[in-house]
Amino acid sequence: MIEIRGLSKTFVGQDGDTVHALRDVDLDVAENEFLTVLGPSGCGKTTLLKAIAGLIPWNDGDILIDGTPVRGPGPDRGMVFQNFALLPWATVLDNVAFGLKMRGVGRSEREERARSLIALVGLSGFETKRPGELSGGMQQRVGIARALAVQPRVLLMDEPFGAVDEQTRRLLQEELLTIWEKRRMTVVFITHSMEEAVLLGDRVVLMSARPGRIAEIVPVPLRRPRSSDVGALERSGQYVEITAYLWDRLREMHEEQRPAEVAG
Template sequence: MIEIRGLRKTFTGQDGGAVEALHDVDLDVRRNEFLTVLGPSGCGKTTLLKAVAGLIPWDGGDIVIDGEPVRGPGPDRSMVFQNFALLPWATVLDNVAFGLRMRGVGRAEREERARELIGMVGLSGFETKRPGELSGGMQQRVGIARALAVRPQVLLMDEPFGAVDEQTRRLLQEELLSIWEEHRLTVVFITHSMEEAVLLGDRVVLMSARPGQIAEIVPIPLERPRSNDVGALERSSRYVEITAYLWDRLRDMHEEHRPAKAAR
């Protein structure tokens, strides 16, 4: 579905020097897979996702989706951001229908589709509200509905639950699992949470500290559907073992890149 080969990206740092964010990243994402990506802060996770979305250029390598090279944003991909990125002056209905309007879909059709998705994410009755009248969790539901409205093949999610409280995060995780189980999109999901990566993913991609590379890909042998009883899943020995293993790997990465203490 998604093939990434030899991807490299370098930024210019504040001091004017080159900062290598990604170095020779090779990754395959399977069709209808829920792939989670985990790694130390600053390892290039978001850079990788933005490159797949076609939102930023890169310096070397290739990204191919269904045989077509990525040259920029496309109708086959939608992205959900951590900071919601909603239009503050627009209603919930207009925010969800925004992508459809940009693609020339008629008003009646786009509003029908938007209302359907608003109901799916549990916001029926809030169609005329504006983002400032909603909680953070409700705003992110709007963001997810907006991303799904254009019927993408690939859903790219950049720490979408990172800005909400823990209780809301758990509810959104369960809702996302239910949506994925119904629609089976190809999802690439960036997170800092080991628990979230294991709960949601078919595989967890573990990235190394900067410059980001694929350190390991960990399969998640937990049965689906998972939305029926998340609590039981999280108490299972496999879940506990995998999250503990990921934490050990991440801790080792932090230790490897910690500056050595000066000798006394």
């Protein structure tokens, strides 16, 4: 489905120095796989996701989707951002239907599809509300519905639950699992949370500190579907073992990043 070969990305920082964000990243993502990506802050996770989305150029390497090189954004990919990125002046219905409108879908059809997705994310009755009238969790549900409206084959999610409180985050995780189980698509999901990475993912890609590389890919052999009993899953020995292993690896990376102490 997604093939990434030798991907490298540099950019110039605010101080004028060259920053190596990604170096020689090789990664395959299978069709309908839920892949989570975890790593230290600044390791290039979001840069990798934006490259897959076609939102930024890169220096070396290739990204292919079903064998076709990525040259820019495309209708096969939808993206959900951490900061919601909704149109503040538009209603929930218009926000969800926005991508369909941009693709020339007629009003009746796009509103019908939008209403169906609004119901899917649990927001029926809020169609005429604007983002400022919604909680953070509700806004992110709108963002997910909007991304799904264009029926992407690949859903790219950049820490989508990072800006909401812990209770809302857990509810959104369960809702996302339910949606994915119903609508199977390829998902690449960026997170800082070991628990979230394991709960959602088929595999966890562990990235190294900058320059970002693939340090390890950890399989998550937890049963699916998972949405029906998340609590039992989180108490299972496998879940605890995998999250503990990921934390040990991340802690090692943080320790390697610490500057050497000057003697005396």
